[in-house]
Amino acid sequence: MCRVVDLKQAVLAKNDGLAAALREELAGRGVTTVNLLSSPGSGKTALLELLLTRAAERGLPVAALTADLATENDARRLARSGAPVRQVLTGGLCHLEADQLRGHLEGWLPDGTRLLFVENVGNLVCPATYDLGETLRVVLMSVTEGEDKPAKYPTAFGLANLVVLSKTDLAEAVDFDEETFAEHVERVNPGVEVLRTSARTGRGVEELLERVTAVGAGERPHRPPLAGRHLNEHRHDHGPAHDHVHEHAHAHDHDHGPAHDRSHEHPYEPALDTGLPVR
Ligand SMILES: Nc1nc2c(ncn2[C@@H]2O[C@H](COP(=O)(O)OP(=O)(O)OP(=O)(O)O)[C@@H](O)[C@H]2O)c(=O)[nH]1
Numbered sequence: 001m002c003r004v005v006d007l008k009q010a011v012l013a014k015n016d017g018l019a020a021a022l023r024e025e026l027a028g029r030g031v032t033t034v035n036l037l038s039s040p041g042s043g044k045t046a047l048l049e050l051l052l053t054r055a056a057e058r059g060l061p062v063a064a065l066t067a068d069l070a071t072e073n074d075a076r077r078l079a080r081s082g083a084p085v086r087q088v089l090t091g092g093l094c095h096l097e098a099d100q101l102r103g104h105l106e107g108w109l110p111d112g113t114r115l116l117f118v119e120n121v122g123n124l125v126c127p128a129t130y131d132l133g134e135t136l137r138v139v140l141m142s143v144t145e146g147e148d149k150p151a152k153y154p155t156a157f158g159l160a161n162l163v164v165l166s167k168t169d170l171a172e173a174v175d176f177d178e179e180t181f182a183e184h185v186e187r188v189n190p191g192v193e194v195l196r197t198s199a200r201t202g203r204g205v206e207e208l209l210e211r212v213t214a215v216g217a218g219e220r221p222h223r224p225p226l227a228g229r230h231l232n233e234h235r236h237d238h239g240p241a242h243d244h245v246h247e248h249a250h251a252h253d254h255d256h257g258p259a260h261d262r263s264h265e266h267p268y269e270p271a272l273d274t275g276l277p278v279r
């Protein structure tokens, strides 16, 4: 018999509290905060550089904080826009946390900033369950990653206020199937808006800037279906008698006897077979 102690749940609960406080603080300062999330290389920085440049052209007080495990490359690229930019090195951590973000904003975020972009560490798993106190979560994926990524990373896509399909200039070259992609998105996040962008041609950049500037600092747009629910992105088979410790992003407090009902209550189950085309 073993008792599953879910430390991660406590860590997430603590982060949620700190994120709520940060959201309130930023809203009080009139800042709309955008958390940009995607796998490495999806084009966050390329798109952000254009967004910052366009925002600056409009005279919109904008700033960006970018997080990576190593290098200041992204900050250098973003600084070309002329906007205030800060690079955060996470010291090996694969995501940003609310407390960390608050610490980096303190004494840096210029007064009067109306729009703050936070480029999260390139990763579709770790950052997904960490609320940063953002106003808006934008999840990107590029056409080169494959149509099924929303189904494979349902937490990230399920918590998005807005989904961006990037590198659309390459769609034809990789034979990207828009219809299948749209179906995958709709299943994990019904009703979420999908914007198509290209940092090469500038497609969608103005629209994206319009969307994020339309959201007031204290607003919560498009409530994603997974928001506020316990999340899980795992499946496990239980053998007839075993001891195990496993990490969940949701609470468990149950005893595993050798012959108990092994079904759990899971509020969200990623589909094993989506029934959609696989290539
Ligand atoms: N063709 C094309 N290439 C792009 C586009 N956006 C980004 N790229 C290229 O894709 C590569 C990765 O882009 P980045 O902007 O560094 O991606 P990222 O998501 O910021 O990457 P990480 O910060 O490492 O997670 C670079 O070589 C970009 O020039 C696009 O819209 N079209």
Ligand SMILES: [Mg+2]
Pocket: 044, 045, 046, 074, 119
């Ligand atoms: Mg980047």
